[in-house]
Amino acid sequence: MCLDYKTELKNFFADRCLFDEPMDKHTTYRTGGRAEVFVLPKTREDWSFVLKMAKTAQVPLRVLGFGSNILVGSRGIGGIVCSTEEMNNVICEGDTVRAEAGAPLDKACELSADAGLAGMEKLSGIPGSIGGAVYMNAGAFGQETFDCLDYFDVIDREGRPATLLKQDLNYSYRHVEGIEKFIILSAAFTLQKGDFKTLVQTRNTVLHKRREKQPLEYPSAGSVFKRPEGDYASRLIDDTGLRGLTVGGAKVSEKHAGFIVNFNHATPEDIKNLMAQVRQKVKEKHGVELELEQILWGEFN
Numbered sequence: 356m357c358l359d360y361k362t363e364l365k366n367f368f369a370d371r372c373l374f375d376e377p378m379d380k381h382t383t384y385r386t387g388g389r390a391e392v393f394v395l396p397k398t399r400e401d402w403s404f405v406l407k408m409a410k411t412a413q414v415p416l417r418v419l420g421f422g423s424n425i426l427v428g429s430r431g432i433g434g435i436v437c438s439t440e441e442m443n444n445v446i447c448e449g450d451t452v453r454a455e456a457g458a459p460l461d462k463a464c465e466l467s468a469d470a471g472l473a474g475m476e477k478l479s480g481i482p483g484s485i486g487g488a489v490y491m492n493a494g495a496f497g498q499e500t501f502d503c504l505d506y507f508d509v510i511d512r513e514g515r516p517a518t519l520l521k522q523d524l525n526y527s528y529r530h531v532e533g534i535e536k537f538i539i540l541s542a543a544f545t546l547q548k549g550d551f552k553t554l555v556q557t558r559n560t561v562l563h564k565r566r567e568k569q570p571l572e573y574p575s576a577g578s579v580f581k582r583p584e585g586d587y588a589s590r591l592i593d594d595t596g597l598r599g600l601t602v603g604g605a606k607v608s609e610k611h612a613g614f615i616v617n618f619n620h621a622t623p624e625d626i627k628n629l630m631a632q633v634r635q636k637v638k639e640k641h642g643v644e645l646e647l648e649q650i651l652w653g654e655f656n
């Protein structure tokens with residue numbers, strides 16, 4: 356008898372395979388439709404199996420970190436979403452931090468600062484996973500993930516493992532060329548010796564600035580748009596008079612105009628429509644086409 360791919364996944368992953376999983380639970384916008392199949396792989400063998408199933412059944416497979424840069428449409432996501440949540444080891448050895456893809460980036464920042472290692476302290480408070488940070492080349496306060504990244508281990512969509520060295524990749528602001536071909540399993544960061552007290556102080560200052568400047572009291576996915584050349588998206592949005600602009604339960608944050616917040620049970624479509632309005636109005640006033648930093652998944656109404 357030939358089992359369908361969902362049954363095979365359930366048999367293999369047991370309680371690490373869920374059906375019709377609500378994505379509001381797994382994204383920081385706290386809204387979104389359901390994932391048809393939601394799997395929590397831990398090992399390379401798990402990944403090989405789920406990749407094989409996706410290929411055989413010809414369904415899409417998406418990799419989810421902490422969902423802090425993703426908006427999922429109300430009609431949900433067909434195929435398989437694999438969460439890296441259960442791959443969360445992070446260690447500091449000598450001048451190197453090694454972390455699995457589902458470890459919190461902030462945990463790596465904390466460990467390195469506590470060990471007197473410099474290079475990641477300004478990434479403190481970014482609420483993503485290591486895999487998401489590498490994928491996005493996340494950054495803040497003049498520091499980027501790729502600054503101190505040494506190499507990362509991946510598998511490709513055929514299940515073939517590889518180690519990618521930073522110097523072999525083209526990367527830039529919030530962009531890594533060709534990264535979508537890979538599933539990131541772990542990463543290693545080489546850091547510089549620094550002064551423990553100064554590093555911890557910098558980390559605390561950064562965390563304080565985030566609380567002060569960002570609307571952390573509401574669900575969001577951080578900056579909606581990339582920084583345009585020579586300017587700031589938030590400045591353009593503010594200058595267009597869009598602070599507080601609302602669609603349904605979604606609002607351009609009054610505290611930080613670069614953020615859209617889910618202030619009152621926003622639907623994904625409220626947020627998406629607000630994004631479109633902001634882009635259009637900024638284009639009309641400033642002639643600048645804002646580029647989305649956030650990623651849209653699944654079907655929208």
Ligand SMILES: Cc1cc2nc3c(=O)[nH]c(=O)nc-3n(C[C@H](O)[C@H](O)[C@H](O)COP(=O)(O)OP(=O)(O)OC[C@H]3O[C@@H](n4cnc5c(N)ncnc54)[C@H](O)[C@@H]3O)c2cc1C
Nearest residue numbers: 420421422423424483484486487488490493494539576577
């Ligand atoms: C309050 C707030 C503040 C923020 N501040 C910042 C900031 O200062 N700087 C900044 O850069 N970002 C910021 N962000 C955005 C977000 O935290 C980053 O983009 C982060 O790197 C996303 O990581 P994630 O694990 O949540 O990835 P997700 O949102 O889950 O995924 C993002 C993309 O990465 C891919 N991905 C994730 N993990 C893997 C993996 N293991 N293998 C392959 N692909 C993978 C996904 O498929 C998706 O395409 C902020 C967000 C919030 C909510």
